[in-house]
Amino acid sequence: MKARLIFSLLLSVSSAATALTLPTPDRAGDSLIGNPPQDAKYVAATHEDTLIDIAVNFRLGQDEIVLANPTVDRWLPGAGTKVKIPNSFLLPDAPRQGIVINLPEMRIYFYPDATRVVTYAIGIGRVDWKTPMGKTQIQGKTENPSWSPPPSIIAEHLADGDVLDPYYPPGPDNPLGLFAFRLGIPGYLIHSTNKVNGVGMRVSHGCIRMYPADIEQFFPMVKVGTQVNIVNQPIKVGWYHDTLYLEAYPEMEETPTSFEQRLHSALDIIERANGGKMPVIKGSILKAALEKQSGTPIALYQRPTSNIAAVAPK
Incomplete structure (x- = not known):
């Protein structure tokens, strides 16, 4: 009960809230983390809010908040409209160790130890730039990364009339943000993004994008060599x-x-x-x-x- 109360208090904090750090299920064989579904959390939209604003505020995915509120207008919920904030999750059917990424859910689960699960919304690869599935590991981690776009991405942007620089130095304008993990699958990263509205959508070239504040919390917790299991469980x-x-x-x-x-x-x-x-x-x-x-x-x-x-x- 104490752990559940702590979780509820954490969710009550607005944009300053950190990502969800939840106790693992308290019964053997259980899979649900967070509040019981009957204790769903709602917030009232303001006149200026869109669902996407609320998703960013609570660090939820864009598609995630739309799915949870199918009768609410994405762009104009209306002042006083009750918006459901997802606060309970079933763990993916995968070993509860390291990092598990469920692509249809666009959510990452990290098991720092046997007592806790840390979960974050993510953005993943587009249909034509799929995020790969399978088991890999964190091959490396970089703070303040630089980025040299590969020729394929340069060509794609050029075809749309957008000219990319050949090199982006470390800094807030870098598309990789301030933190990046290199996966064992060549060419794929888990990284921050300066386009936060894309978290919870299929918008990347295959990399996994996280909210800047989430990956800042995540970065020191994850060691090189941590197992990563990318699954497809709708x-x-x-x-x-x-x-x-x-x-x-x-x-x-x-x-x-x-x-x-x-x-x-x-x-x-x-x-x-x-x-x-x-x-x-x-x-x-x-x-x-x-x-x-x-x-x-x-x-x-x-x-x-x-x-x-x-x-x-x-």
Whole structure:
């Protein structure tokens, strides 16, 4: 309870808030971190706010906040409109060590030890410049990096009438920002960005972009050699105590699926999460979760509890 209270207090801070540092699940087999979904957090939009302004303020991804608020206008929510701030996440189905990046979710999870998870919104590669999947590691880390754009990126910008400099020295105008991690996959980085509205979108040339304040916090925590696991999991399923949740995101554009394929995939994941047995779930709830793809955990099933009533002697 104490850890959950600390988490709630952290979220109540506005733009000065750091990224989410959350306790790992307190029960073996659980996967949900953050507040229980029924304790969702909302903020009231001001007259000047866009959803993107609110996302940047709370260091959420642009697509993430739009998915969580499907009935709210992205550009003009309106003064007083309640905006949902995602504050609970199912951990990806991957070893809970090092760094795990779930591409459809556009979110990074870092396990500094067995008791904590640190999670950040990220931007990833466009369809034509995909961020690669698979296991790699942090090969190096650089503070105040310089950048020499490769010929392919120079040519692409030139075709759009934009001339890139051949060399960008360290500093705030550098597209890599002030901090960068070099992955074991040649040519790919996790780095800061001076285009913060692109966090939570597919806008990069394959690199992983982070909010400047997030990577400033992240940089000293991560050691060279840290394992990095990049996965593609548009459907996540996991437990919080006796309730099974599903969290769905739109698929990557380059790997589209039909609703029937998503349904079969979800049922397989649900069965595995329930020890190889399919629980009795409401089809309407599952269908809605897979169609809406809100990126928030949806309760599917609750384990029955065996309450034995005491019978008074006659």
